Amino acid sequence: MEEPSMDTTLLEYERQIFLDCFHEDGLLVMAKGMGLERIFSNFLKIYCDPGQLVLVLNTNSEEEEYFIDELRQQKIKTLPKVINNEVPAQTRYSTYLQGGVLFISSRILVVDFLSDRVPATHLSGILVNRAHKVIDSSQEAFILRLYRQKNATGFIKAFTDQPQSFTQGFGRVERILKNLFVRKLYLWPRFEASVLDVFSKVKPEVIELQLKLSSRMRDIQMSVLDLIAVCVKEVKRCNPTLDTDEITVENAISRSFEKLVSLHLDPVWHHLSYKTKQLIADLKVFRTLLLYLTSYDCLSFYNLVARLRARASPETAASSWMFLEPAEKLFVLAHQRVFGESASESESEIDLNTVEMNPKWKAVQEVVQEVREQNTQLHETEMGAGRTLIFVADELCCIQLKTLIESGHEAVIKKIFEHSSLAGTITIKDSNSKPAETDTSKNTKPAPKNGGGKRNIDKDDDQVTLTQMVNEKRKKVEPPVGEVKPVEVEPISSNEEKTWDLKSEVLLWTEVKEYELLSPSATVIHPLYSLSDKAFEVVRVLRRFMPRYIVLYDLDMNVVRQIEVHQATHASLPVRVYFVMYTNSVEEQRYLTTLRVEKQAFEHLIREKGNMALPEDITADLYRDVAFAEQTNTRKGGLMDPQQMEMPRVIVDMREFRSELPSLIHRRGIDILPVTLEIGDYVLTPDICVERKSVNDLIGSLNSGRLYNQATQMTRFYKKPVLLIEFDQNKSFSLRGNYAKESTLKDVSNKLVLLTLHFSKLRILWCSSPYATAELFQELKLGRQEPDPAKAMTISSLDEATTSKERFNQAAKELLLKLPGVNAKNYMAIMHRVDSIAALCDLSEDDLVSVLGSTADAKNLYKFLRQDYEEKADEKTSDSIIKSTKPKYRFGKRV
Numbered sequence: 001m002e003e004p005s006m007d008t009t010l011l012e013y014e015r016q017i018f019l020d021c022f023h024e025d026g027l028l029v030m031a032k033g034m035g036l037e038r039i040f041s042n043f044l045k046i047y048c049d050p051g052q053l054v055l056v057l058n059t060n061s062e063e064e065e066y067f068i069d070e071l072r073q074q075k076i077k078t079l080p081k082v083i084n085n086e087v088p089a090q091t092r093y094s095t096y097l098q099g100g101v102l103f104i105s106s107r108i109l110v111v112d113f114l115s116d117r118v119p120a121t122h123l124s125g126i127l128v129n130r131a132h133k134v135i136d137s138s139q140e141a142f143i144l145r146l147y148r149q150k151n152a153t154g155f156i157k158a159f160t161d162q163p164q165s166f167t168q169g170f171g172r173v174e175r176i177l178k179n180l181f182v183r184k185l186y187l188w189p190r191f192e193a194s195v196l197d198v199f200s201k202v203k204p205e206v207i208e209l210q211l212k213l214s215s216r217m218r219d220i221q222m223s224v225l226d227l228i229a230v231c232v233k234e235v236k237r238c239n240p241t242l243d244t245d246e247i248t249v250e251n252a253i254s255r256s257f258e259k260l261v262s263l264h265l266d267p268v269w270h271h272l273s274y275k276t277k278q279l280i281a282d283l284k285v286f287r288t289l290l291l292y293l294t295s296y297d298c299l300s301f302y303n304l305v306a307r308l309r310a311r312a313s314p315e316t317a318a319s320s321w322m323f324l325e326p327a328e329k330l331f332v333l334a335h336q337r338v339f340g341e342s343a344s345e346s347e348s349e350i351d352l353n354t355v356e357m358n359p360k361w362k363a364v365q366e367v368v369q370e371v372r373e374q375n376t377q378l379h380e381t382e383m384g385a386g387r388t389l390i391f392v393a394d395e396l397c398c399i400q401l402k403t404l405i406e407s408g409h410e411a412v413i414k415k416i417f418e419h420s421s422l423a424g425t426i427t428i429k430d431s432n433s434k435p436a437e438t439d440t441s442k443n444t445k446p447a448p449k450n451g452g453g454k455r456n457i458d459k460d461d462d463q464v465t466l467t468q469m470v471n472e473k474r475k476k477v478e479p480p481v482g483e484v485k486p487v488e489v490e491p492i493s494s495n496e497e498k499t500w501d502l503k504s505e506v507l508l509w510t511e512v513k514e515y516e517l518l519s520p521s522a523t524v525i526h527p528l529y530s531l532s533d534k535a536f537e538v539v540r541v542l543r544r545f546m547p548r549y550i551v552l553y554d555l556d557m558n559v560v561r562q563i564e565v566h567q568a569t570h571a572s573l574p575v576r577v578y579f580v581m582y583t584n585s586v587e588e589q590r591y592l593t594t595l596r597v598e599k600q601a602f603e604h605l606i607r608e609k610g611n612m613a614l615p616e617d618i619t620a621d622l623y624r625d626v627a628f629a630e631q632t633n634t635r636k637g638g639l640m641d642p643q644q645m646e647m648p649r650v651i652v653d654m655r656e657f658r659s660e661l662p663s664l665i666h667r668r669g670i671d672i673l674p675v676t677l678e679i680g681d682y683v684l685t686p687d688i689c690v691e692r693k694s695v696n697d698l699i700g701s702l703n704s705g706r707l708y709n710q711a712t713q714m715t716r717f718y719k720k721p722v723l724l725i726e727f728d729q730n731k732s733f734s735l736r737g738n739y740a741k742e743s744t745l746k747d748v749s750n751k752l753v754l755l756t757l758h759f760s761k762l763r764i765l766w767c768s769s770p771y772a773t774a775e776l777f778q779e780l781k782l783g784r785q786e787p788d789p790a791k792a793m794t795i796s797s798l799d800e801a802t803t804s805k806e807r808f809n810q811a812a813k814e815l816l817l818k819l820p821g822v823n824a825k826n827y828m829a830i831m832h833r834v835d836s837i838a839a840l841c842d843l844s845e846d847d848l849v850s851v852l853g854s855t856a857d858a859k860n861l862y863k864f865l866r867q868d869y870e871e872k873a874d875e876k877t878s879d880s881i882i883k884s885t886k887p888k889y890r891f892g893k894r895v
Contacts (some may be wrong), residue, residue, distance in 0.1 A: 026184025033561030386548025
């Protein structure tokens with residue numbers, strides 16, 4: 001079944017953004033979740049015309065599928081085409097001539113530009129997605145440079161919703177604008193006045209369920225935060241010379257902490273002590289503990305803590321934090337949440353009456369109860385019943401919530417217990433008392449249609465709905481720890497239709513094939529962070545499912561804004577949003593930190609926009625002319641016309657365009673010739689051939705023996721074969737980094753020594769980054785002839801040898817060089833005048849003298865070939881017997 005048509009009517013601020021970008025090229029930076037895909041889709045719509053040729057960069061296959069489906073729903077006749085590795089090179093030129101919008105991978109487009117397969121003069125323009133990734137060494141920057149060289153009038157429009165990416169490094173915004181060859185910067189944060197006006201006109205009804213952590217959960221949270229503070233302080237104490245300003249308690253609880261650590265510590269990872277590495281790993285563990293504490297049940301949290309504690313055995317090196325006082329408190333409280341306060345450490349039975357229930361679970365059950373009552377009252381009215389969409393953190397939480405809504409709190413605990421390591425050692429005691437049921441036959445009142453409010457649902461009264469709690473003032477009493485009563489979903493009476501049975505209509509996102517076929521009161525649970533994320537998945541679900549009730553079990557800034565856009569574009573459909581959030585918790589702090597970081601990023605961009613200086617004419621020749629001038633010889637007084645000089649060029653293998661190096665070589669004023677090479681990756685001169693290896697590729701090639709074969713072929717056909725070992729610029733320039741284990745790297749060093757001993761002509765170059773490699777290539781080419789691409793293409797490992805040295809068997813040559821009297825000066829004379837090793841053995845001593853040209857060498861070789869090894873062995877045996885009969889002396893005395 002086809003998806004419903006997308007609402008193509010842009011919002012007021014979206015229309016203004018579209019017109020600004022349409023009339024003048026530039027870089028658009030929007031706040032996350034504000035509908036960037038809607039603007040991008042409308043640009044694709046206006047360019048889907050055979051009379052224009054527009055290329056789209058930096059999109060993945062799922063995004064391409066999404067945009068094509070959207071345009072198909074709008075009845076666009078000429079849909080965009082996708083050019084990937086499945087499209088043969090012979091048909092790509094005709095595809096370009098057909099016009100329209102083309103989604104194309106950067107690697108293919110670079111090769112087509114260099115091969116003149118793209119009609120660059122007929123290009124209308126290029127749309128760049130994820131523009132924050134267009135750095136100097138990226139393939140996209142290379143493409144735009146080639147495009148501007150051949151077409152100075154076509155448009156370039158760039159889009160991104162990652163303002164935080166522009167705050168890293170010095171002058172990053174200015175450099176990206178230069179790489180994009182645009183001068184205009186469009187900034188659209190959430191606090192823009194026109195955006196605020198649009199969202200204030202049509203707002204969803206928001207109900208904040210402000211929950212309080214139980215006393216045990218609050219103490220556990222404080223213990224974990226204390227441990228994080230201790231680890232952060234210890235990291236800074238152990239590494240006073242490192243820039244550890246970003247390693248703070250606030251950043252340690254964020255989801256981007258691992259990227260932050262990788263950015264700052266990867267270049268010096270091999271210099272860090274084992275203790276520092278362990279502390280960094282412990283900080284990641286603490287973030288997982290906080291996630292389990294707020295999102296999952298107490299049993300899952302206890303299982304995680306028990307596994308961590310089991311590591312602290314005498315046989316294993318336990319982390320130091322496990323022996324601190326906050327850690328001991330953490331272990332005790334986690335145990336009490338499951339077994340009760342009076343239970344001992346050796347307790348072997350779990351009483352479901354004492355198991356602490358997650359306060360969020362109770363809130364979700366009450367929300368489901370309220371939604372069901374609303375649907376019961378409205379299903380016969382003109383508005384009808386509404387669907388419910390619940391957003392949670394991940395797949396595990398989805399499964400737990402579904403079981404909770406369908407079967408209750410105890411069923412979730414039992415199911416988790418059956419799949420845990422406690423199943424064989426501990427038993428579960430069923431609760432004898434029935435859980436409190438919600439009486440829905442009295443005091444029911446529909447929720448207000450407009451507005452919302454904040455609710456604190458930590459009440460003892462379970463006889464009223466959440467809507468009634470807003471209108472009634474009650475004394476706030478926090479329930480005792482461990483006595484949060486589970487609220488079971490009341491079954492539907494038998495006289496109601498089955499289609500309105502919410503209990504039987506709770507579905508996981510994986511169980512839904514067609515959202516349109518679901519009943520009007522269905523409930524779908526969807527994860528925010530899935531292992532198989534689809535492009536714009538939240539937008540798809542909101543538009544296809546059209547929920548009236550949305551429950552945010554876990555908060556995400558992107559989802560909140562997408563709900564705002566959804567409500568603004570569907571003003572006729574009222575939406576009620578439930579924010580389920582713990583107050584004074586890490587969860588709340590993480591959400592507020594995300595908002596603050598984005599706001600600071602936009603403030604930084606606003607300042608940069610007012611201060612940055614860009615040249616009036618941004619062209620590709622600006623970079624290449626400077627690079628060309630740097631390598632020309634000025635000692636001749638400038639009498640030679642640079643136009644008459646031959647431009648330097650490098651032959652590059654097609655497979656190498658996955659790396660950053662070709663782009664950086666071209667940036668230094670060197671032409672790139674893409675050719676399919678069977679031997680080597682780069683040909684710098686007729687004599688210099690380079691095989692490039694990253695560290696991981698080097699390890700694999702040495703282990704498989706492939707590098708030996710590659711070195712053999714390079715030494716056979718080129719006078720100066722080169723092995724280039726290129727390191728990652730974001731990691732340490734050392735084999736002792738985080739590339740592989742120490743034992744593996746030691747084997748690599750030994751094999752490299754053997755490789756250099758075996759291939760005396762092979763040269764090894766070590767480069768810290770692709771930037772250093774490009775500079776080194778430029779220096780190696782100075783004063784040397786340019787390579788011939790036609791000749792490089794004809795060289796093959798299966799070709800016959802073209803020189804006298806290459807006609808001979810390499811194995812026989814290596815054996816010959818190991819014989820006495822044979823050296824690098826005379827081995828060629830032997831190979832020219834003697835047919836084989838067997839024929840060499842039949843030559844007389846005089847013949848060997850005439851061949852080798854040296855009496856001493858001929859005598860050594862003749863004696864070696866004629867030596868009787870049996871007699872020699874007998875002589876050695878007799879000599880050893882004679883030596884054994886001789887008297888032995890020690891320190892001048894006879895023994």
